Amino acid sequence: MAFPRNVAIFLLHLVLLPIAFQHCNAKGLKLDFYKKTCPGAEATVKHMMTGFMSGAPTLAASFLRMHFHDCFVRGCDGSVLLNSTRKSKSEKDAIPNQTLRGFQVIDTIKSALEKKCPGVVSCADILALVARDAVSLLNGPFWIVPLGRRDGRVSLMNEALANLPPPFANITELKASFAAKGLNTKDLAVLSGGHTIGNAHCFVFSSRLYNFTGKGDTDPSLDPKYIPFLKKKCKPEDVTTLVEMTPGNFKSFDEDYYTLITKGRGLFQSDAALLDDRQTRAYVKLQATTHGSTFFRDFAASMVKLGKVGVLTGKAGEIRRHCALVN
Ligand code: HEM
Numbered sequence: 001m002a003f004p005r006n007v008a009i010f011l012l013h014l015v016l017l018p019i020a021f022q023h024c025n026a027k028g029l030k031l032d033f034y035k036k037t038c039p040g041a042e043a044t045v046k047h048m049m050t051g052f053m054s055g056a057p058t059l060a061a062s063f064l065r066m067h068f069h070d071c072f073v074r075g076c077d078g079s080v081l082l083n084s085t086r087k088s089k090s091e092k093d094a095i096p097n098q099t100l101r102g103f104q105v106i107d108t109i110k111s112a113l114e115k116k117c118p119g120v121v122s123c124a125d126i127l128a129l130v131a132r133d134a135v136s137l138l139n140g141p142f143w144i145v146p147l148g149r150r151d152g153r154v155s156l157m158n159e160a161l162a163n164l165p166p167p168f169a170n171i172t173e174l175k176a177s178f179a180a181k182g183l184n185t186k187d188l189a190v191l192s193g194g195h196t197i198g199n200a201h202c203f204v205f206s207s208r209l210y211n212f213t214g215k216g217d218t219d220p221s222l223d224p225k226y227i228p229f230l231k232k233k234c235k236p237e238d239v240t241t242l243v244e245m246t247p248g249n250f251k252s253f254d255e256d257y258y259t260l261i262t263k264g265r266g267l268f269q270s271d272a273a274l275l276d277d278r279q280t281r282a283y284v285k286l287q288a289t290t291h292g293s294t295f296f297r298d299f300a301a302s303m304v305k306l307g308k309v310g311v312l313t314g315k316a317g318e319i320r321r322h323c324a325l326v327n
């Protein structure tokens with residue numbers, strides 16, 4: 001008697017599971033999510049971003065990185081924007097986040113949208129739009145952002161440390177870190193190209209210059225001709241100086257990141273590591289030798305994928321009134 005019933009349940013699962021998964025994949029995000037509830041929301045973000053970017057163009061890089069950090073910790077749920085409370089330290093207080101900038105800009109855009117349509121547009125969606133606008137305003141690619149993310153209520157410092165790959169990660173660790181978010185090896189090669197804009201602090205990579213294996217040595221994978229340039233900028237104990245990711249060109253979104261990597265001039269070990277895997281190396285070489293023939297298209301596609309990682313939709317989470325505080 002039990003046998004056919006188990007079989008029936010098993011078969012039911014076979015039929016229902018793929019449907020459930022399809023639903024999960026779509027995640028309930030939609031292209032015109034705010035069309036009725038907050039028309040013009042996207043245009044407002046774009047308009048305000050254009051203003052902010054003309055005053056402080058270096059913030060663009062921080063917004064792109066912020067969206068990445070948001071999505072890798074608890075999914076793209078705005079958790080990176082929450083302040084610590086008396087009881088618990090939030091993601092903002094984790095080491096990788098100490099260098100994020102521009103939170104006030106997000107708060108300003110949020111208050112404008114709250115005036116326009118209170119309690120409707122999530123902080124997680126604002127961040128996804130701001131990252132897109134930041135890249136396209138630096139003459140990078142444009143992509144359509146599926147919307148409808150809701151905001152999480154939890155943000156934990158230790159989860160940021162556990163989920164964000166460190167700059168000294170090797171290729172195996174990087175691939176595993178991306179795979180854990182449903183992103184493949186190509187996404188890793190493509191999204192690492194985000195390092196075509198912005199700056200890094202000397203302390204992030206200075207061990208590669210001064211003490212790579214604890215013997216006062218340099219990283220052999222770093223172009224020896226590049227080392228004097230970096231040493232001149234970064235003294236051993238420097239904790240404040242910024243170095244351009246792609247010197248001379250860090251404000252333009254283009255394929256020069258890949259060209260530098262082929263020359264052994266990636267700033268972090270995680271950048272150089274892209275040469276240690278057949279697939280990522282092939283991607284780096286392709287973009288370097290074809291002036292980024294597919295980079296923009298690929299970046300747009302991988303950003304849309306990144307923006308869907310672990311999103312809250314429907315009735316999950318909330319729409320925060322202030323991006324730094326849960327309701
Ligand atoms: C693959 C693993 C990655 C590692 C290990 C990594 C690590 C880092 C580190 C350590 C910094 C320097 C922060 C500082 O010193 O201020 C940085 C900067 C940056 N990262 Fe990444 N990152 C990774 C992937 C990504 C991805 C996927 C994106 C976006 C698509 C991204 C975008 C950026 C940007 C734009 C900056 C410059 C930020 C600024 O100028 O303020 N990174 N990254």
Ligand SMILES: *[C@@H]1O[C@H](CO)[C@@H](O)[C@H](O)[C@H]1NC(C)=O
Nearest residue numbers: 082083084103322323324325
């Ligand atoms: C969040 O924290 C920042 C930095 O500590 C502070 O400037 C800001 O006022 C806080 N925001 C809120 C809404 O409490």
Ligand SMILES: *[C@@H]1O[C@H](CO)[C@@H](O)[C@H](O)[C@H]1NC(C)=O
Nearest residue numbers: 168169170171172173174276
């Ligand atoms: C990468 O790092 C992990 C852990 O730190 C180590 O076990 C592994 O051997 C390394 N892989 C490579 C390819 O270097």
Ligand SMILES: *[C@@H]1O[C@H](CO)[C@@H](O)[C@H](O)[C@H]1NC(C)=O
Nearest residue numbers: 210211212213214215216236
């Ligand atoms: C280099 O690293 C080793 C091991 O971590 C440490 O003992 C040594 O003091 C470092 N040297 C310098 C010059 O920082």
Ligand SMILES: CC(=O)N[C@H]1CO[C@H](CO)[C@@H](O)[C@@H]1O
Nearest residue numbers: 092093094095097098099100
């Ligand atoms: C932007 C931000 O909130 N940065 C914080 C990162 O963490 C340190 C302490 O660990 C804080 O002092 C910063 O304010």
